[in-house]
Amino acid sequence: MTFSRFQNLESRPGYSNPPEREEAFTFCVSLKTARYSWVTMPGKSQSVLQSPGEAYLFDLTSNHRVSLDATFDTVRIHIPQTAIDQMAHEKGIRRIGGFHSKYFGPDDQILYRLAHTILPAIENSSEVTTAFVEYIGLATFDHIAYTYGGIQKGSRLSGGLSPSQLRRACDFIEANLAGDPSIVALAGECGLSMSYFARAFRVTTGMTPHQWIIQRRVARAKSLIQNSKMTLVEIALICGFVDQSHLGRHFLRVAGRTPAQWRREHI
Template sequence: MNGSSEIQGIASVLADRISAAIGRGFKIPPPPTIAARIAGTSQIAFSRFRNLESKPGLSTPSTREEAFVLNIPLMPAKYAVVSIDGRRQSVVQSPGKAYLFDLTSKNEVSLDAVYDSVRFHVPQASIDDAAYERGLPRVGGLHAKSLGQDDPVLYGLALAILPVVMDPTRATAAFLEYAALAVHDHLIYTYGGLPRGIQAVGGLAPWQIRRACDFIEANLAGDPSIVALSQECGISASHFARAFRVSLGMTPHQWITKRRIARAKSLMSQSAATLAEISLVCGFFDQSHLGRHFLKEEGLSPALWRRRQGAR
């Protein structure tokens, strides 16, 4: 098993554990869950947390651990009881707000609510790694101003990650990792209490750009991850993601997609391979996946582009 596959395997174990725990605790089918492991112990899980049938009683408290949950509602939801270490209140959750729960506390909610949200599960160790890689002091924990803090950034990230939670084939490992890095970056400043200062981040060195681009070209048919790319360049994943964007003007995920389109165009104009065959060779999941990205990039379908090339 290579490094990237091993990382994805560990993340899959985390996703399965979180999904099963949510299902047991809230008496719902285990929700769709994906996870990203960035580096070291840095990891995060994203779940589609949804219930459309009111039930009696309270949720079963999850196993206490040094981790945090952020619930990002997609629709209004009214909980008659939200209990944190025995302190009870009623809560109306609203889209656009983030609801932070510390898993070292005993958290219970009434099961009478009908809800639909995206749930982030973030271990304390992951937050520590994120701060360390940025040269920042350790974040002792996450704290919200209130139970329900306005947070358009997390709401936007939840909407972006939702289609991937429901269908992991819709995105690459690089996209998922970039989203995880963005969440970590937001959390350590917004909820970690660290002053938000301007970080002077330079780009990659010429040899790092060359090595990263060569690695991408050699692995387009697979799923080159930010972790693997950062290892090629000898720097942390978070440093690599920021420096890559400074140097090339786009995220690693966007660059990978761009290079896949370029390879597809080359194959379409120089070979008789079918679009389905070309899609797989270039790292797309299927022909429709290629078609969506090609149309967005070129403004026309692969088939039409190919016919025009033949006419020329």
């Protein structure tokens, strides 16, 4: 699954090039109002007024084009059929043969909020963890599988990780805080699928893997600030943050004070 931001900042004549045909689907989630003179798809062509929060589903096995006279700002979610099959298998649900929408451009506030949530990762991927992006991907698949894939909502996972699985996951996170521990790697440590692990981890800890990683990075930073003479820049890098300002933002949110204030209070 790929998240991208597409913008057209000035009106221009002509049409977009048709995308390469593939067994995949694209959801275009509008961030601002856009008026297209024409959107062409197999069997029909129409003008479209796109409002924020509407989600437009395109099947990439067929060609489609849009007029470039509209200024637009969209988050596009691209998901190949192979990824749909893999994620459905991990969730233990039947195969989803494709996505379908009753209307072209329905209002989808959940997908709209997920699009806004992923924007920081699109704009500056170095400041978010892989686990955060993976978790948004899982949440997105959950939503589109039930909304556009014809899957009936059934029983949800109620059990969590076993004590030994939780210990292995936490040990792996501690050993890789300076890097970027992913849900895929954590799930592998526990012998589970990524989808199952992400839900079970939250059931057990009350946090997503991304939230846990940030909490542990801040905890390590607290210890280093209090017990070493390293600079905040050095501590930020050792703890897996991009730079001092990245450390500062998360530290303030978790600890309620800046790293400098913490140092003054504990030395």
